[in-house]
Amino acid sequence: MKRFFGPVTMADPQVSDAEHELFGGPLRPTAATQEHDVNPRTLDHTDTLELPVTGDGPFNALHTFWKPSHYATGLEAHTESCSWRTFRVGDLVVGVRLHAEDRTVIADIYTAGDFKPADREELTRRLISSYGLDEDHAAFAELASHVPAMREALAVLGGMRQSCPEDHFEIAVIALLLQNVTIRRTAQMTRNLLAHYGHLVHFDGITLRAWFTPDEIAHVPPETLKERDRLGFRAKSLPHYAAYFRDHSTEDLKAAGNLMEAVQEIKGVGPYTAAVIASHASRAPAAFGIDVWNRKILARRLLDANDAAPETVMTRLNELFPGYAGTAGLYLVEHEYLTNPVASLLRSGPDALTAWNAALEQTGT
């Protein structure tokens, strides 16, 4: 460990703000920040998948892969024409480079060590599902085309699908970290968890983080999550999340009669987090997790008010887009951020990649 400034104590555990600066956020003073050089694990090109978009309706590759409203995690990076993303497939860490040619998504796969046929099949299913490549989109497009408040969003984003490269556990953790904090705090907690328990990989010229599995974090005591990772009251919840998703496979969850109710048995999962899991990982188009952020956006766009009660907003959303509240909310929120994205596209070219990689590799463990 390199120490640039004074002693590093247990009370000085946060990761640096180097990548935060890269991602465009304001900087806090970093006088005593500890900086480590971390060697990412190199993944090799092992496969190429060609995935046709089989669902009907238009397909918008850029805005399916990249969502302007999503905060930076280091798990993915995007340029105008190409995206990189990590996936956990069982215990494997997989790097994927995505681009689209018309209605075919081409996924170059990078792994360390053996990549079995079963892994290939699982990743194929995962990619198709994560980006909704087999989902019909025409019905929503038709419905939305008749709602004036949606017209502009549909014109610019049409063909965008819900994206959720996260599995149920991963998206549940994201939603947990969003609870009752600013995005700045969410990003801080995400950086801490991924730096401390995730993986750093390098493939196709880019360095990215990868998630931890439930097994890899289930043993971490709440005190550590609170004091070292700055999770606040969420520190008590994360171990419950890890245990639940360790013990309930994706197949179990799909078989659950009512997923929204089922996951609320987890301590720290309420209506909002359950709806995020359902609408994202389970891709339920009618589910929408309403929070103080999207509530205000939807109040302006659907009710011509600066804010409104959540029930009022949900009633309006459901009456305008029956069966598609989640999809409609997605379009309106992404449109809100399109001209001023939370995490911008990477410029194409070696300089931008070099800066990106350096920021991730200097962030502490």
Place this chain on the structure above:
DNA sequence: GCCCAGGCCAGTT
């Protein structure tokens, strides 16, 4: 100091 963030829970009416 006080208030608010991309909520949830346990304890009261």
Place this chain on the structure above:
DNA sequence: AACTGGCATGGG
């Protein structure tokens, strides 16, 4: 069932 205070933390 519907309210309420407390929970952690950091920025404005």
